[in-house]
Amino acid sequence: MGGQKFGVLLCAEESEYVKEMYGGYYGVFVEMLKEEGEKWEVFKVAEGEFPSDDEIGEYEGFVITGSCNDAHGNDLWITRLLLLLNKLDSMKKKILGICFGHQILGRAIGGKIGRARAGWDIGITQVNLQPSHIFTSLKIIMPTSLSIIECHRDEVWELPPKAEVLAWSNKTGVEMFKYGDHLMGIQGHPEYTKDILLHLIDRLYNRHFIEESLAQEAKSKLEAVEPDKDTWKKLCTSFLKGRW
Secondary structure (H helix, E strand, O other), X not given: OOOOXXXXXXXXXXXXXXXXXXXXXXXXXXXXXXXXXXXXXXXXXXXXXXXXXXXXXXXXXEEEOOOOOXXXXXXXXXXXXXXXXXXXXXXXXXXXXXXXXXXXXXHHOOOEEEEOOOOOEEEEEEEEEOOOHHHHOOOOOOOOEEEXXXXXXXXXXXXXXXXXXXXXXXXXXXXXXXXXXXXXXXXOEXXXXXXXXXXXXXXXXXOOOOOHHHHHXXXXXXXXXXXXXXXXXXXXXXXHOOOO
């Protein structure tokens, strides 16, 4: 699959810590997804940096990152991102949406999104996988559930009939979905390390997004469980590179 070109649509406001330790969130995704011979580029869409119409045809697929912004908002860059996603959808380009990216992708195809009815989900969550031909096509034995790092207070409420829900959890009805063979959203963060989440919890607390009690509870629970990072990596790369 060498020579393919992929783009990261960066929606996050990056901290100096993540830039220094991981090369930013772009670096985190490249670490998880890039394979030999591929070219990966970043577009800081939250700062108004978008691929041009002439460029998008060159890309095999795109990844939409998380963000502190609301995917149900109407900021100018979010409106532009929705237009881009509609165009990429019409071209059947592969798009992988993570957290905010999962939600904005759900919105782009006509779903309903908003504040999570169960409130914040921060930590490592066990998600239940629905039976799907997507999973049976992989060359690995899939369990009935997987653990993943989560950090969100918004969610996908409802998807159009053509979308297929692939996973759910006790807190979130749509943890993962696909639309056709070219769009997939994951509410959790398969790219995160525990270190990134611990740093993010501090940022959320310091910016008054969460209470101290929630921050401490989330940190204490992290020690007891590990995310299934290798399986999530397999799922994400298999989707983006057309291996199912």
